[in-house]
Amino acid sequence: MPLTRKVKDLLVPIKDYAIVNEDRPLSDAIMALRKVYCQVEIGKCTEAGHRNILVLDSQNKLVGILDFRTMLRVLIPEIAGGVTERLMALGVSAAFAEAGTEELDESLLSFRARVIKNADTKVKQVMLKIRGIIQAEDDLLKALTLMYGNRVTVLPVYKNKELIGVLRESDLFLAVADITTE
Amino acid sequence: MTKTGKQGVFFVALLLSVVLLAGNGYAGEGLMAADSASSAPWWMWPLLLLVVTFVMGVAAVLGGVGGGVLFVPIISGFFPFHLDFVRGAGLLVALAGALAAGPGLLKMNLASLRLAMPVALIASSFAIIGAMIGLALPTQIVQIALGVTILGICVLMLVAKKSVVPDVPKADNISSVLRIYGVYQEASTGEIIDWKIHRTWQGLVLFIAIGIMAGMFGLGAGWANVPVLNLLMGAPLKISVATSKFLLSITDTSAAWIYLNKGCVIPMMVVPSLIGIMAGSFVGVRLLKVAKPGLVRWIVIGMLGFAGLKALTKGLGF
Incomplete structure (x- = not known):
């Protein structure tokens, strides 16, 4: 029974995951994520890798996470942003236009x-x-419950207080899918 | 003329015809005979305000003037509303635009908090005084002063120059003590621009007058903020425009409280006006992205001048 497995059996080790410091610009995060997402060594992005990047503070503690959508919202807020971002972008444009400085x-x-x-x-x-967050010794059902309860696609995995990896929605999908092929 | 230019002219022409219709068909009768105005269905005024302010929002963006600057003289000149209610609504109209833009401008590091705060302290304090003066003075006097101010704004729009990055050889003492300086990156060139200001005292003194006028007339004050910040104090144009807009959110809020407290803010007027002008300015931004306003700007300045004259003659009782 695949779901009797533990989180530690499916996690992606932290050394294989993209990480960035919280004080760095978004461009650094983009580069790091692009590197792990694509097989850049062969020059083509043909194989999907990790879709998130972990954000660490100066003490190397996990403080946040970035995904594609969040990054695109920042890069092109007027298109990928939500209603707030779009209205904000329009408000800024209107401010410059009403001052007769639309060229700025x-x-x-x-x-x-x-x-x-x-x-x-x-x-x-x-x-x-x-x-x-989830502990490495927890079972996968707990991970599934937590992931869908919190509406996230990745969970940081800790061994006591140490961050050791990441559990992804795709790993849990494959674990559940295995049931249908048994 | 381009297709969008024609659309802009169409919007301005529509605005003119609607306000003239309101002025001739209703306002005149409304001011002279209360029965005529009260016989109109209640929903007519909010609906008319919604349409006029929508077109006004488009015209403001294409014409390069603030929504509040267009709103107060046009609505007070051509609609049968008391000037106090129009000024109260005008402040909220200007405030809405400022609040919509403020967070974005701060996030983009264009609105400078260090520049805005001392100026805002002075401008908002005097905006409160201006609002109190405006509400205490006889309406006719305020109307005359409004007319003169609007005509002055027209002249300012025609003659004022702009300096993208003014030359500031040395920051003065007060701006150095208040640490009013900054850095921003020009997105078009990638150039890092270091800026500082001078003539801070003179600028702060002028903001006393700007604050009083903003509170007294409910116009918003971007038309005055930008030249003072840019030409007198030497802040780069981009920083001046952004800081000015952010500044309005503080100045107009202070003055708006006075109008609110005196019962001069009527939701029936404010709600359609806010919706109309915001929707209009967003449509204007879309139009602006595909064409230069050109002729529309001149028409809007002409229209503003006409509204200023109307306010002046109304105040003088002609």
Whole structure:
């Protein structure tokens, strides 16, 4: 029975996961995640890897997480952002236009220039909070319950107080899917 | 003229026709004969305000003027509402735009808190005094002063220059003590711009007058903030515009409390006006992204001048 397995049997070791310091710009996080997501060594992004990057503070404690959607919201808020981000972007544009200085509005710049500027945002300003952690010795049912209860796709795995890895939704999916193939 | 330019002219023409319709068809009768205005269905005024302010929002963005600057003279000149209610609503209209932009401008590191705070302290204190003066003075006097101010704004819009990055050879003592300086990255070039300011005392003194006018007329004050911050104090234009908008959220809030406390804020006027002007300015931003406003800007300045003259003649009793 696959679900009798423990979290430690499925976790991705922390050394294999992308990490970034909270004080670094988003561009660093993008580079780190791109590296683990793609097989950059063969020059093509053909194999899906990890879709999140862990954010650590100066004491190397886990303080947050970033995923693709969060990063895209920061890079292109007027498209990928929620209602708040879009209204905020429109408000800023209206502010410059009403002052007769629409040429200074950065949203009128090229897509590339805006993305580069937005990638300078510090990671700690945009990272998501950690919602739930799990211990390596816990079983997978507990992990599933926690993941869906907290509406997250990854759970940091601790051995006592030490962060040792990450449990992903995709790993749990494969574990549950194994039941159907038995 | 481009398609969008034509659309802009259309919006401005629509605004003109609606306000003239309101002025001739209802306002005149409403002011002279209360029965005529009261015989209109209650929903007509909010609906008319919604339409006019929507077009006004588009015109404000295309014309390069603040929503509050257009709102107060046009609504007070052509609608049968008492000036106190119009000014109360005007402050909230200006405030809504400032609150919509403020968080984004701060997040982008364009609005400078260090620059805004001392200025906001002075401007908002005097905006409260301005609001009290405005409500204490006879309406006709305020109307005349409003007309003169609006005409002054038109002149300012026509003659004021802008300096993208003014030359500030040396920061003055007060700005150094208050640590009013900063750095931002110009997104278009990637250039890091170090900025500082000078003539801080003179600027702060001018903000006394700006605060009083903002509170007295309910206009918002971006039209005055930006030249003072940019041309007099030497802040880069981008920082000046962003800080000015952020500043409005503090200044107008202070003055708005006075109007609110005196019962001069009527939801029936404020709600459709806010919805209309915000929706209009967002549509204006979309239009602006595909074309230059060109002719529309001149029409809006002309329209503002006309509204200023109307306010002046109304105050003088012609």
